[in-house]
Amino acid sequence: MQTDTQSGDYTTLGGAVYGAFADVFARKDRTGPLPDSFRIDGKVCLVTGANSGLGKAVAVDLARRGGRVLMACRSGHPQAGKDVSRESGSNLVEMLKVDLADLHSVHELGDTLRQQGRRLDIIVLNAGLIPRSARRTPQGYEMMFAVHFLANRALIDRLLSDGLIQPSTDPKQRPRIVIVGSESHRSAGPIDFQTFGAFTDYGLRDSLKHYAASKLSLCTYAQELSRRLNSEGETRVAVNSLCPGPVRSGIVRDAPVFLRLLTQALAKLFFTPPDKAARPVIYLCCAEAMGERTGVYLHVFSEKPASPLARDETAGKRLWELSESMIDKQATGGSMGIEQG
Numbered sequence: 001m002q003t004d005t006q007s008g009d010y011t012t013l014g015g016a017v018y019g020a021f022a023d024v025f026a027r028k029d030r031t032g033p034l035p036d037s038f039r040i041d042g043k044v045c046l047v048t049g050a051n052s053g054l055g056k057a058v059a060v061d062l063a064r065r066g067g068r069v070l071m072a073c074r075s076g077h078p079q080a081g082k083d084v085s086r087e088s089g090s091n092l093v094e095m096l097k098v099d100l101a102d103l104h105s106v107h108e109l110g111d112t113l114r115q116q117g118r119r120l121d122i123i124v125l126n127a128g129l130i131p132r133s134a135r136r137t138p139q140g141y142e143m144m145f146a147v148h149f150l151a152n153r154a155l156i157d158r159l160l161s162d163g164l165i166q167p168s169t170d171p172k173q174r175p176r177i178v179i180v181g182s183e184s185h186r187s188a189g190p191i192d193f194q195t196f197g198a199f200t201d202y203g204l205r206d207s208l209k210h211y212a213a214s215k216l217s218l219c220t221y222a223q224e225l226s227r228r229l230n231s232e233g234e235t236r237v238a239v240n241s242l243c244p245g246p247v248r249s250g251i252v253r254d255a256p257v258f259l260r261l262l263t264q265a266l267a268k269l270f271f272t273p274p275d276k277a278a279r280p281v282i283y284l285c286c287a288e289a290m291g292e293r294t295g296v297y298l299h300v301f302s303e304k305p306a307s308p309l310a311r312d313e314t315a316g317k318r319l320w321e322l323s324e325s326m327i328d329k330q331a332t333g334g335s336m337g338i339e340q341g
């Protein structure tokens with residue numbers, strides 16, 4: 001049975017810590033994990049942000065199961081690829097360069113993939129960050145808005161239009177898009193479409209608030225993409241999303257030293273190591289049952305609806321239309337940042 005519950009208010013540090021603990025203790029594995037013996041030989045997988053944390057663990061797991069893994073990363077070249085190859089025992093691992101904060105770089109990745117002409121079976125949109133204060137991308141957007149939402153919107157758009165994601169009703173051919181969201185999306189207020197995409201300055205105090213807002217945009221996108229690609233009630237591309245729960249990763253690496261040390265100490269004791277946190281991601285990527293379904297949201301292994309705001313179809317349509325024009329402007333090479341206030 002699906003429930004619509006919120007673990008905590010992730011827009012403040014205290015709330016995020018409480019939320020993370022609530023996640024740790026409340027989780028009940030209702031589905032999965034997938035047996036280690038389950039194979040995906042022949043599948044081509046693209047994982048963003050695969051050089052560390054959750055993304056790297058996902059890359060190792062997919063490679064171990066026989067998938068060809070393309071690691072789309074900003075840093076870690078070539079060492080992270082070698083690590084994944086060694087840990088998985090697979091030589092079907094490649095690294096590709098991308099800075100998801102820069103839409104030009106997203107298109108360069110698109111160019112490379114098109115030149116390689118490889119049809120993608122599994123795409124994991126995993127890259128993420130929590131900067132300590134507002135940062136502006138080359139096109140003038142706020143960094144988390146760009147990396148968590150806009151880059152994914154642009155990349156998937158590109159892969160679809162280049163035919164590298166080919167919708168199919170055949171379960172064996174049907175591509176999957178797995179989107180790494182966060183329970184924090186439930187803490188965000190409604191998306192303000194008047195200022196959507198506008199750069200806003202903020203400091204440490206409001207960083208988590210903007211993280212939650214960017215994850216709401218991402219989760220809204222996940223629902224809208226699922227509706228658009230599967231509009232006739234038949235699954236052609238399985239678009240599913242999840243929150244992996246608190247992961248023992250380097251995501252707080254930009255925080256001031258005292259916060260970083262505190263979080264790392266708590267994480268060591270209570271958070272899930274990346275290889276275990278990767279299991280629900282792998283379940284969405286590989287389980288036969290999840291290839292039949294779309295629009296699913298998992299919190300670790302518990303299925304529950306994304307927040308009502310993320311499922312709001314009017315908001316999804318608006319977000320789609322507004323971001324369409326942001327991507328269009330990119331094609332003309334113009335500067336897209338919109339100043340707020």
Ligand SMILES: NC(=O)c1ccc[n+]([C@@H]2O[C@H](COP(=O)([O-])OP(=O)(O)OC[C@H]3O[C@@H](n4cnc5c(N)ncnc54)[C@H](OP(=O)(O)O)[C@@H]3O)[C@@H](O)[C@H]2O)c1
Nearest residue numbers: 049053054074075099100101126127128246247249250251
């Ligand atoms: N950690 C948690 O408790 C938690 C909880 C819920 C959801 N999540 C989500 O899980 C995902 C993975 O995070 P993680 O915990 O594994 O953190 P992580 O270890 O910091 O990994 C984040 C990855 O994203 C990449 N990335 C960031 N900005 C990028 C950019 N501009 N271009 C390309 N790649 C970029 C990073 O690359 P660099 O090494 O180059 O920076 C890194 O590989 C994120 O979406 C995060 O929001 C995490």
